[in-house]
Amino acid sequence: MPPLLADFIHSRVCKPICAKSLTLPMGKIVAITNFKGGVGKTATALNLGAALSDAGKKVLLIDNDPQGNLTAALGYTPAEQKRTLANLLLAAIDYPEDLEIHLERGILHTGSGLYLIPANRRLADAAARLQVMQISQYNAVGDADRVCEKVMDSIMPFLRDAYDYIIIDCGLKHELLTVNALAASDYCIIPVQSHFLASEGVPDVLDLVRSVKEKFNPRLEVAGILLTMYQTRPQLCRSVRESVVDIYGGSYHVFERPIEYSIKVAECPAAGQSIFEYAPKNAAAESYRSLAREVLRLG
Ligand SMILES: Nc1ncnc2c1ncn2[C@@H]1O[C@H](COP(=O)(O)OP(=O)(O)OP(=O)(O)O)[C@@H](O)[C@H]1O
Numbered sequence: 400m401p402p403l404l405a406d407f408i409h410s411r412v413c414k415p416i417c418a419k420s421l422t423l424p425m426g427k428i429v430a431i432t433n434f435k436g437g438v439g440k441t442a443t444a445l446n447l448g449a450a451l452s453d454a455g456k457k458v459l460l461i462d463n464d465p466q467g468n469l470t471a472a473l474g475y476t477p478a479e480q481k482r483t484l485a486n487l488l489l490a491a492i493d494y495p496e497d498l499e500i501h502l503e504r505g506i507l508h509t510g511s512g513l514y515l516i517p518a519n520r521r522l523a524d525a526a527a528r529l530q531v532m533q534i535s536q537y538n539a540v541g542d543a544d545r546v547c548e549k550v551m552d553s554i555m556p557f558l559r560d561a562y563d564y565i566i567i568d569c570g571l572k573h574e575l576l577t578v579n580a581l582a583a584s585d586y587c588i589i590p591v592q593s594h595f596l597a598s599e600g601v602p603d604v605l606d607l608v609r610s611v612k613e614k615f616n617p618r619l620e621v622a623g624i625l626l627t628m629y630q631t632r633p634q635l636c637r638s639v640r641e642s643v644v645d646i647y648g649g650s651y652h653v654f655e656r657p658i659e660y661s662i663k664v665a666e667c668p669a670a671g672q673s674i675f676e677y678a679p680k681n682a683a684a685e686s687y688r689s690l691a692r693e694v695l696r697l698g
Pocket residue numbers: 435436437438439440441442443464468569570571627628629658659660661662663664665666668683
């Protein structure tokens with residue numbers, strides 16, 4: 400699938416001041432995050448995005464991981480991407496007046512009908528820049544709009560009005576990138592692998608969500624915990640599900656239907672396709688549709 404630069408420049412994208420002044424934001428922003436690796440964050444971002452798109456929604460995916468796995472899963476070579484999330488974050492810091500131009504050039508319209516802000520290793524440089532900002536913040540007189548934790552949030556007024564859903568795939572290593580995603584989001588989804596000890600990382604994510612909500616983003620809510628790579632036969636998966644519901648179900652939503660383990664989900668990224676293109680009849684496709692229905696109900 401050849402990379403296509405988005406010809407899409409929605410007229411509303413060019414009205415950040417209007418968008419900023421709206422009290423009720425239009426598009427919903429959902430961060431997919433967990434500090435554990437390999438739990439299905441990227442697969443969730445891709446396939447939830449595709450399910451929402453199939454439901455008629457305009458969806459922007461943001462690859463917020465220097466590994467660029469979401470970018471690759473949509474058929475692009477991360478290292479070849481010249482315009483990435485890193486450019487946008489750096490423009491938001493250094494040349495906010497040029498941000499619109501960067502956005503117009505930097506959003507890919509993928510063959511799957513999804514829009515994508517890609518990422519590659521340069522995002523690690525942008526994360527380092529955020530860290531430098533954080534250190535200098537200790538000495539600076541506070542300017543609430545310029546804090547290193549809210550750089551991504553400062554891009555959103557340019558995007559919210561043009562998309563129904565903006566889904567941010569978070570990585571593992573750079574906590575400030577995840578904090579930025581959470582500070583910009585309405586909801587977060589926490590994928591948890593249906594495996595022994597896989598839910599260990601959840602308290603850390605919940606602590607971070609609480610802290611970001613308190614300091615930077617009062618509208619942030621946990622949409623739910625999503626069981627992934629679920630196999631119906633091993634008793635282990637069922638007991639992990641029961642224990643996640645036992646431990647967290649009282650305070651947080653656990654999505655109704657776990658995402659089944661299926662080799663087709665693992666094969667999708669190599670084909671540059673979502674599960675709906677690659678194996679639409681697969682059980683996991685139905686699980687992602689069920690997840691999308693629950694996300695749509697969030698409003
Ligand atoms: N439901 C599933 N069934 C089978 N394989 C899956 C499923 N979901 C994800 N995978 C595979 O498991 C691996 C990890 O998934 P994924 O990359 O989505 O996790 P991640 O949490 O984003 O990882 P990272 O922490 O590296 O960003 C990938 O090879 C992916 O294709």
